[in-house]
Amino acid sequence: MNVCAISGRLASKPISVSEGKTIKFLIKAHYPSKREGSNFGSSLVPCVLFDANDAQQDMLLGEDYKEFKVELVGRIVRSSYENAEGSKVWDTQIIVNPNGILFQRVK
Secondary structure: OOOEEEEEEEOOOOEEEOOOOEEEEEEEEEEEOOOOOOOEEEEEEEEEEOOOOHHHHHHHHOOOHHHEEEEEEEEEEEEEEEOOOOOEEEEEEEEEEEEEEEEEEOO
């Protein structure tokens, strides 16, 4: 089964596609680190939310988007394409379940 759960903060301003019903955003997620002297590492996880409702649009596309922590459930999708130079590029992103996203306002 291809299900993942991620929590973190919005890393950059979300991008609205197709009149706000599709929203692309980055989550900065932390994970335990095995490096000496470091408690955790962090990764930027690209996410796509289809069929966003009005409340989700307001929170993600509003000016105060940095005030939210996000927890979400979705599935991992890998795709590939050829770039302008003709080399193959792989892309990995999370397709977010619209009913599996939770926002928490932080101070």
